[in-house]
Amino acid sequence: MEGEEIVNIQKLFEMQKELDERIIREHGLEGQDLLPNTVLALQVEIAELANEWRGFKHWSHRQTPEVETEVCDYCGEDVDYTRPSPFLANAGASMCKACWDMTQTEYAASNGEYIPDFEDYPHFVKKVPYKMLMEYVDCLHFFLSVARQIKYPLDDLIHLHAENLEEGPLVYVFIELLQHVGWLALHIHPEVRKRAFEFAFVGFVNLGKRLGFSPEQIEQAYLEKNQINHERQSTGY
Structure with missing residues (x-):
């Protein structure tokens, strides 16, 4: 599961560490085991990401993420x-x-006139579903927090990603991701927890690729959301 770095994980990890330490300090959480809370928060964010993706909503007329209209x-x-x-x-x-x-x-x-297909146009560019991207980086925030809390080696995290994209319906990728994340709180043995994190994070990286997000988009969105999170701490969010 090792390979080239997909985003500047070291930079984002240090930024997340700074935010986490600020939250712990300002909320008086020193010495508390925050992993169960963080795991649950991560599962909630994954569910919110799925909600923005919309691909599982067979009851809806819209099963694609929202973009600027x-x-x-x-x-x-x-x-x-x-x-x-x-x-x-x-x-x-x-x-x-x-x-x-x-x-x-x-x-x-x-x-008898030839008219090309709708997307057969030199200037046609797929839009970034901004809300879905921001939900994705919310998940990344909590993944980095979990990595820090379970003391997952940063050197390993930097190179942790899937070499090949997992195939199959995305709905199963979401379901498996939620399951692997849950194991992080349910298993206390360090090696089992480390393995669960690897499965979960690789699945998360795979999901981001399949949703069409580039490393540059992910990093920029993370920087934006990290700033928002600091502002929220300053304003008593």
Whole structure:
């Protein structure tokens, strides 16, 4: 499970250590075993991450994470993505995928004109689901806190990630991740706890990759949230 560093874990670990020590000092928590609380907090954050992912919500019409929306100039709907209209007469107008697909099917078929697929566009860029990314780094905060509390070696943590992405439905990745995290509080033997952490953290890294987050996005989001967490301590959150 070793390999190249995915983010600057050492930098983030030290930042998390500073935040944790501040919380312990300002809340008078010296000498207390905070691992059960931290493990439960991590499980809650994983659940909140799943809630933003939405892929398990078979009862909902939306099973994709929320991104910044745009307005389609043709149907007037708020949508996740638009692209420029294919019609020269409507230059500058934006068209959503539903309108684009209808145009591709009906207009192109009747006129014999080739219209590419919606995402076949040089400037089409996948948006970052910001809320989901922030939930992911909330999880990372608690993973780093757990690593510190169980005294997991930083040198090992730096190189701890999956060499190959785990396949299969993401819903099972979430379920297994929650299970492995739970073991961190239920097993007291150091080696068992260390092994549980490795399984959990590798699964977490794998999840981030499958959600489409880059190391740069994760690190920047962590820095933003770490600053927010310090501000919360200063304002009596």
